[in-house]
Amino acid sequence: MLLGECQFLALSLSMWVEPTPAPMPNLEILTVNNTWMLVATFLVFIMHLGFACLEAGLTRAKNTVNILFKNTGIIAIGLLTFALCGFNMMYPGEAWRISGVLGFSGMGIGLPLNYDQIAYANGAYTYWTDFLFQAMFAATAATIVSGAVAERVKLGSFLLFSLIYVALVYPITGSWHWGGGWLKAEGFYDFAGSTLVHSVGGWAALVGVWMLGPRMGKYANGKVKPIMGHNMPLATIGAFLLWLGWFGFNGGSVLSADPNAVSFVFVTTTLAAASGIIGAMAVSWIWQRKPDLSMVLNGSLAGLVGITAGADTVSVVAAVAIGFIAGVLVVFSVVFLDFLKMDDPVGAISVHLVCGIWGTLAVGLFSTNPQHTFWTQLLGVAAIGGFCLLTSGTLFFCIKKVLGLRVSESEELEGLDLGEHGMEAYTGFQFFTTQ
């Protein structure tokens, strides 16, 4: 999603309407592109509310304030951090410190001197739009972790982890592909972030879950005791808002309002989400014998994560297949993680990591562009996975040593809302005390 990556609109539009000669990029197209990118930006913004609702809905009432607080804090931290340093690490332009691996073009944001000319030449959008769209993406990576470590992680420790992860790790791996770094040179392709966003969050979620251990009582006497979410309408609102936001997440990753490209991405994205629902519904209904709402919601997200890497480069039929397989995968992954006693309260690892990997590899299998190969895709998955495991492991380890990662047993029993915030999410409502 580097500026330099944009197809020239002149070119893409001339493919779309053949009778006329390709026009030069112009002010009108600039304005439309920019308007669309701003729409995409506010759509990605609303994903943060989606994450907050989904995560709160799928966990227990006694930890709800904590979850909402974390998610509100993360977007603030993510946006400001990305303005301070992340953006200039992810898109270093010429300012590589280690060629293709680590770049940084300075602190803060500000209109580059020659930006207007470049933007005009590309028929693109403004610098500020570029920054804000990317900043909205950045914060999502940390939010993914939030769901996996919910109901037991210390608030301050988690916010500190998020700050560093968004400030350093996400921009570095991002620079490898979207910033024009070494993975781009290798031919790796990730359209809108199955790997660069979702897996980056997912790997950290995996490490976090492993370091924290399961919630009390989840795996007692060799059995898995399901801990049900407390508010399924809230979880449903969350999943639908995430789907809504994905129109901007994928649709905006076209980086222009190119009619053919954006429309096509809308169709692949939507149908993958729909077939993700069907995939998860089928497995859940047939295999688990009860049609499970949380599986179906995660199925839609699985389809969306799955299609994100190749939304612009696979056929409609392939998109349906990718989404369906993602929906099937997510159910098995949730069960398998429980078998491993990896306690992920909202299924974040299954949705974002497992389906993120699947979607990235699927580009190698289904892409209509012969330059995308399975092995290059695997290389990208492995390289970014390795880096994320290393960095998130180190980070979580250091924070655990210095501040501690997990709340006390009594606080976990009482709930983090009272323990960390001194307030309840549902004052006045009566609850069963066993929850």
Add this chain to the structure above:
Amino acid sequence: MLLGECQFLALSLSMWVEPTPAPMPNLEILTVNNTWMLVATFLVFIMHLGFACLEAGLTRAKNTVNILFKNTGIIAIGLLTFALCGFNMMYPGEAWRISGVLGFSGMGIGLPLNYDQIAYANGAYTYWTDFLFQAMFAATAATIVSGAVAERVKLGSFLLFSLIYVALVYPITGSWHWGGGWLKAEGFYDFAGSTLVHSVGGWAALVGVWMLGPRMGKYANGKVKPIMGHNMPLATIGAFLLWLGWFGFNGGSVLSADPNAVSFVFVTTTLAAASGIIGAMAVSWIWQRKPDLSMVLNGSLAGLVGITAGADTVSVVAAVAIGFIAGVLVVFSVVFLDFLKMDDPVGAISVHLVCGIWGTLAVGLFSTNPQHTFWTQLLGVAAIGGFCLLTSGTLFFCIKKVLGLRVSESEELEGLDLGEHGMEAYTGFQFFTTQ
């Protein structure tokens, strides 16, 4: 809403700005149109969350998971079915099998060979946008039924009904007008679907309610026992999201970003919703002596359904009147249906069928276009009503015979969440057992 129906933008824009000669449709306008239609598409998408929230909020907590599951399933089924066959039945182009009555241009979706040239000539938008916008519409028809049959319908039976209704019935009636069929030739007018979407869902809702019978305990000893919704904030979120989505539902039905047309439709749509609220508020406050929130919410939707058929063709004052009358109608209709012991938990028949008919006829009364006559409008209402009654009746009857329509008494008492899904919507909360 057939492509061929689009006004030439050149024409409509030349009306808007007279000093200059009408320009040829061009790439810039194409891009703006397409961008607006994609915005309208995601707005219609969010109506599905609106329906889910409204329906769940206005029913009982013990059936909430079931409702959310149904609504998540319907959109997936609707989108995929419409891609597989619905789109090509609704817009058969030249491929009529029975002229003007039944057409089908083949399975699946794919860019027609000469699409670009046609789109360019019309100054319209891409094939993929066309498909997706229409697909989002299709699923709404089935969702309307969902609310009316809530709290007692079997999950599998309902999903099967929805699948067939969206796959066959909705596209056939749609083809009669928007697909360029016989009702279009007769001069029938339905701008955005008071009849083609809302009544089509409403008629099936009527049949479903009649076949299923009322919920247990609703009409005991000749009295109506109100069964209150369990979550009014959720219902309110639903109504507002539906209103939000209607900006795309009606605004997108202009089928271009034509500044005059879209803006005007926004104004008529919004003021009709507002006056629907006032109408329902007045009747509820004065006649029922208590200002009833669910009536006011349904009043806004009544106004919206009412204005949908003529949003582009009535004056602002007429829009206010249409909305107000719809808001009044909806309250009386809810009471009247209870008098008939037709148990519609969310008022779907009153909102979508009654106000859908009203809005369609109102075009004949208020349209500024003299070609729209009351009798033609009535013909359309009757023809589509008859077809929907016949088909939905047959469908529900067959499904009842084969699979059964209604859950067991014990399941209905216990709630469909435990019965069909083995889970609760609000784990941990304490409830009164009488609900």
Add this chain to the structure above:
Amino acid sequence: MLLGECQFLALSLSMWVEPTPAPMPNLEILTVNNTWMLVATFLVFIMHLGFACLEAGLTRAKNTVNILFKNTGIIAIGLLTFALCGFNMMYPGEAWRISGVLGFSGMGIGLPLNYDQIAYANGAYTYWTDFLFQAMFAATAATIVSGAVAERVKLGSFLLFSLIYVALVYPITGSWHWGGGWLKAEGFYDFAGSTLVHSVGGWAALVGVWMLGPRMGKYANGKVKPIMGHNMPLATIGAFLLWLGWFGFNGGSVLSADPNAVSFVFVTTTLAAASGIIGAMAVSWIWQRKPDLSMVLNGSLAGLVGITAGADTVSVVAAVAIGFIAGVLVVFSVVFLDFLKMDDPVGAISVHLVCGIWGTLAVGLFSTNPQHTFWTQLLGVAAIGGFCLLTSGTLFFCIKKVLGLRVSESEELEGLDLGEHGMEAYTGFQFFTTQ
């Protein structure tokens, strides 16, 4: 935000892309502008759902239906009233009755004869868009009052107040600046309404709170007894939807899709909200020792209100500073108002009045335009504050004498939902009776 105030797009675009000569405003730009303004319109619309959710979530369950009803009613009343007379008072054009102070160009809305030519010359958008965008703004002013007087105000009295306030007071103060009146002539600047919208609501909130007195039991024996909100996920949904809507509130106040201006406003708006969160989080965590979710949510809104007056005219760093200070201010203000026994259940006065004043004065401190001075900004704050105090005081006083403002003690104890509406928000749920 008067039409005449629009920068010529020709000019602003020529600043943005220097190589080409400034083009004439044209049909394409008209269409993009109009599309963007319609998007902004539906974003501001969704703020009304945001207000409803935030207010309901931060108050008690027993008053929830009442709050949702008020907020649904206000938008209907506001839109219709603004169509009937508000719009033509706020933007009187040449029809000043008292020069620069009071204007009115007639009842109702309708396309002015020469509108197209003017719009074309300005490269702007349609009359209907102009009306609807402004109408959405108008209703927000009354909604702000709603939160402050919640849980004790009589429904009818409040709706009557809102009707008159939106019909007369908001348009008159609006005409002084955006309508081209005397404050504009004085050089006062309020980009999107820190004063003209938020403070106008905030002053009335202050008067309403003072006239009504605190809720029963809030200040007992010289102590402040916190009355906790009953649904924090709902409050969080509200705050995020308000933030979402603000992209339209501020972004639409550019009154065009000018790429530079809208993008920049998006960035200042977003970063101010983020730093408002950090400001409120810091004070709440350090000073109150518990990170308080409601403070953090109000911190985001504080940042947004704060940046609203100068979003287009301060630097990015200044925006972050303005937001941070607003976030700090809001916490102290909430505590200070409690010290004064001014009972504002949702913090509306602190968010909208205190941060509205702060944001307006901040333009005088931080604006990059030397024509904006602190003293002119203070003049605007004082003039509008004085007028709002006078008018809202008179209005509340008259309504109190004629209809009464406050519900009976028994109704307040029982809750307004049963008292005013005869229904509950959460039928079936068990509550503690002490709430």
